[in-house]
Amino acid sequence: MDLTGFFQALTSIFPFLPKIYNNVVIDFTSLLLVFFWFVAAAFSFYFSLNNARIWTSISIGFFLLFWSQSYQLNPWHETFTIMIAIHYMIGTIAILVISLGIQEYYVFTRTLEITGSKKTIYIGTVLIIAFAILVISLNPKPSLYVLRNYRMMNNTVWFYLCIINIYTIFKIYKEMKDSPIANGILSFGLVFICALIWKGAGLYLMMYQWDKPWLDIIEFDGISTDIALHQGKVDIAKSLFKIFNFLTSFSVAGTFAYLFKLLR
Amino acid sequence: MFLLPKGNPLAENVPISKLQLPEALEKLKNGKLTGCAMFDFPAADCALVYDEGKLVTAIVHRENKEIKEQAALQALVELMLLASSGTFSVYALSKDITLAVMALAGGQATIDSQEIKLIDFKALLDRIKTEQMTATLKIYTPERAGLIFYRNGATVGFFHDASNAIETSAGEVQQIAGLPGARVDLRVLAENDGFVLDLAGLVDIRSLWEASSGNIFATAPVSSTPAAEPAAVTTKITAADLETAIIDLASQYIGKLGRTLAEKELMNIGGASALSNPEKLQELLTAIEKGSKLLASANKIKEMKEAISNQAAQL
Numbered sequence: 001m002d003l004t005g006f007f008q009a010l011t012s013i014f015p016f017l018p019k020i021y022n023n024v025v026i027d028f029t030s031l032l033l034v035f036f037w038f039v040a041a042a043f044s045f046y047f048s049l050n051n052a053r054i055w056t057s058i059s060i061g062f063f064l065l066f067w068s069q070s071y072q073l074n075p076w077h078e079t080f081t082i083m084i085a086i087h088y089m090i091g092t093i094a095i096l097v098i099s100l101g102i103q104e105y106y107v108f109t110r111t112l113e114i115t116g117s118k119k120t121i122y123i124g125t126v127l128i129i130a131f132a133i134l135v136i137s138l139n140p141k142p143s144l145y146v147l148r149n150y151r152m153m154n155n156t157v158w159f160y161l162c163i164i165n166i167y168t169i170f171k172i173y174k175e176m177k178d179s180p181i182a183n184g185i186l187s188f189g190l191v192f193i194c195a196l197i198w199k200g201a202g203l204y205l206m207m208y209q210w211d212k213p214w215l216d217i218i219e220f221d222g223i224s225t226d227i228a229l230h231q232g233k234v235d236i237a238k239s240l241f242k243i244f245n246f247l248t249s250f251s252v253a254g255t256f257a258y259l260f261k262l263l264r
Numbered sequence: 265m266f267l268l269p270k271g272n273p274l275a276e277n278v279p280i281s282k283l284q285l286p287e288a289l290e291k292l293k294n295g296k297l298t299g300c301a302m303f304d305f306p307a308a309d310c311a312l313v314y315d316e317g318k319l320v321t322a323i324v325h326r327e328n329k330e331i332k333e334q335a336a337l338q339a340l341v342e343l344m345l346l347a348s349s350g351t352f353s354v355y356a357l358s359k360d361i362t363l364a365v366m367a368l369a370g371g372q373a374t375i376d377s378q379e380i381k382l383i384d385f386k387a388l389l390d391r392i393k394t395e396q397m398t399a400t401l402k403i404y405t406p407e408r409a410g411l412i413f414y415r416n417g418a419t420v421g422f423f424h425d426a427s428n429a430i431e432t433s434a435g436e437v438q439q440i441a442g443l444p445g446a447r448v449d450l451r452v453l454a455e456n457d458g459f460v461l462d463l464a465g466l467v468d469i470r471s472l473w474e475a476s477s478g479n480i481f482a483t484a485p486v487s488s489t490p491a492a493e494p495a496a497v498t499t500k501i502t503a504a505d506l507e508t509a510i511i512d513l514a515s516q517y518i519g520k521l522g523r524t525l526a527e528k529e530l531m532n533i534g535g536a537s538a539l540s541n542p543e544k545l546q547e548l549l550t551a552i553e554k555g556s557k558l559l560a561s562a563n564k565i566k567e568m569k570e571a572i573s574n575q576a577a578q579l
Contacts, residue, residue: 054558105558112525112555178272178519179559263561 001026007075017076024075029246034070036249041066043256047263048118054108056118057101060125062252064094069249085142088150089132092157097125099161102188106168109175148206148213155203162196181262187255194251198244201237210234266309266325267402267409269365269423269430271299271357274512280305280350285341286470287505292354293317294574295513296567299357300365303340305350310340313366315359319463321370332370333463341472356516360420361430364413367453368400375450380441383448392450393417402449403441410437507536509575514552517568518560525555539576549573 003024011017041063048059068091071077077084108114136142142150169189176182205211210227218225227234274295280303289312292301296317303310308326312319322336324343331339343350357365375388380403392399396417403410410424412434421430422437440446507530514526529551530536538544549569556565 108555108558109521112521112528114554114558176519176521176559179521180517180519180561180564181559182519263557264563 001028001031003075018079020075022075026073030073033246033249034066034073036253037062037066037069039253040249040256043253043260047259053114053116053118053121054101054104056121057097057104059101060121061094061096061098061101062256064090064097064125068094081142081147082136084147085136085150086133088147088154089136090129092154093125093128093132095158095161096128097121099165102165102168102172105185106172106175109172144213144217148211148217151213152203152206155199155206158195158199159203162192162199165192166196181259184255184259184262187251187258191248191251191255194244194248197240198248201240201244205234205237205241210237267404267411267423267425268300268302268311268368269355269357269361269411269413269421270353270428271355271361271430272515274299274354274356274516275508276353277351278353280344280347280352283344283352284473285344286473288352289319289469290578291505291509291512291575293319294571295509295516296571297354297356297516298359298362299355300362301352301354303343303350303352305343305347307347308339308343310336310343311365311369312340313362313369315362315366321366322463323369337463337469338472341469344473354512357430358420360415361413363398363415363453364400364420367398367451368402368411369451371399371451371453373449374399374452375448377447377449380446380448385441385448388448388450397452399450399452402451403437403446404449405440405443405446408440408443410440412437503535503537506539506575506578510536510548510572513568513571513575514556517564517571518556521559522556522568525552525559529555545573545576 003026004020007020007024011019041059044055044059044062047055068087071083071087077087104116166189169185169192173182173186173189176185202211206214208230209225210230210233215225215227217223274297288301292312292314294317297314298316299314301312301314308324310322310324313321322333322340324331324336324339326339326343375383388401391397392401392414394417397414398416399414401412401414403412408425411422412419413421413423413430419434421432422434423430424436424440426436441448510530511523511526514522516522518525529548532551533539533544533548539548549572552572553565553569556568560568
């Protein structure tokens with residue numbers, strides 16, 4: 001989908017925006033992915049409004065995820081490197097908050113106690129994001145190397161928290177398997193399995209420096225790469241990354257739609 | 265062998281001497297039970313099949329004879345009053361299994377006591393599938409019995425005399441089919457046997473019970489208890505019964521965690537006896553609702569709250 005005209009018009013209305021020199025073409029898959037994240041964010045926000053407090057953490061997490069994913073659609077996202085770093089941090093905070101919600105859910109199934117307040121979760125999340133922004137702002141403008149490190153940190157945190165979340169969800173399911181929404185909770189397990197493979201494939205490519213950001217960096221630095229010797233592995237990892245990126249967002253939207261049906 | 269499946273136990277082996285039949289059936293109705301209530305007497309068995317609180321089938325099995333529907337309810341009242349011992353159990357079942365049990369208890373006997381060796385068993389299974397029967401296939405010998413449940417031709421579960429719950433594999437039932445002299449019954453639910461008739465609405469069990477318990481066959485404790493005492497005893501039993509009923513309702517609507525949640529919240533308000541105070545009842549309902557929001561749908565929670573309120577109103 002060619003959105004060049006739209007963004008050029010935007011720059012003429014808001015002259016402080018950087019000029020658009022290249023064509024802005026957003027492919028249908030990227031739009032669909034962001035739409036799925038939007039569906040997940042919208043449903044989880046709805047649960048957070050009308051349901052128990054524990055949904056608040058999960059809801060904020062998915063909203064932040066939608067935010068960080070949709071940011072990448074804007075044509076200026078590579079112009080402001082500080083903003084890229086901030087959005088990698090937001091993506092990382094998203095999984096931390098979601099995992100907190102899942103841990104709280106598990107504690108609830110064991111104790112049947114709901115503690116804390118929505119306000120604490122909202123304020124806590126805002127403070128963490130504000131702190132991340134402060135740290136990034138106080139430091140030098142992130143170079144391509146630094147941005148790649150932020151991305152790697154994001155993949156690593158996601159990878160390990162997905163493993164913990166799958167285990168916790170399985171334990172939650174065991175506690176509540178005869179409850180009406182047990183299958184909905186189990187579907188979350190599927191979402192995290194997809195996310196584990198998605199982020200795991202991304203992490204693998206970065207660990208061995210076969211990822212696109214690294215190849216972009218060395219293109220100008222003259223550093224050699226062994227990618228040609230391992231093309232098969234790289235292709236498999238790239239395919240897994242793409243397929244499971246799509247499956248994760250699709251399964252998230254599907255799981256929330258299913259949960260909506262079960263909770264109505 | 266009279267065999268009915270056991271599902272999620274809501275009450276198990278409760279001595280019938282402790283049971284007031286009209287109150288017990290009222291609870292099953294208000295609790296919107298989908299499943300089976302079973303009465304096990306020394307010389308007879310009785311099963312009541314419920315769909316969302318509606319009594320859809322009643323059967324009494326006595327001296328190798330089957331008494332059904334209204335006559336079965338009449339027989340149950342007599343058995344309750346005359347039997348010296350017996351137990352009462354309630355099991356929640358899935359809708360699919362309940363339909364198949366309805367076929368077993370009141371459906372048409374398409375095959376009746378046929379020796380398995382003499383029939384084409386594979387063709388029979390194909391027929392169940394192609395004709396999309398909602399049925400129960402009973403395979404039995406004098407010592408053993410197994411059941412296979414079908415909904416619209418698809419197998420939905422298995423049960424046998426040594427099972428404690430509905431099973432998903434045929435293993436044990438297949439073994440029974442291989443025993444010498446094994447026989448088979450096929451009971452099919454006719455298409456128009458939908459859950460429309462509520463037997464409890466056709467028979468006034470309370471008046472039947474009161475009329476029968478007033479006769480000379482009434483059990484000794486009922487007639488010999490001094491007049492002033494029953495009221496006090498009834499109140500105590502009712503409070504305890506209410507607690508059990510609320511816990512069972514929470515379990516039925518929310519699952520295992522619902523049971524624990526109800527127990528915890530009842531304890532927090534000081535037990536079911538406090539529920540005569542409307543504020544305490546509201547407090548309990550709010551607390552149960554808060555926890556249930558993470559476990560069940562809004563509709564289910566609403567239904568559960570209504571059922572609990574109805575029960576509490578009887579205190």
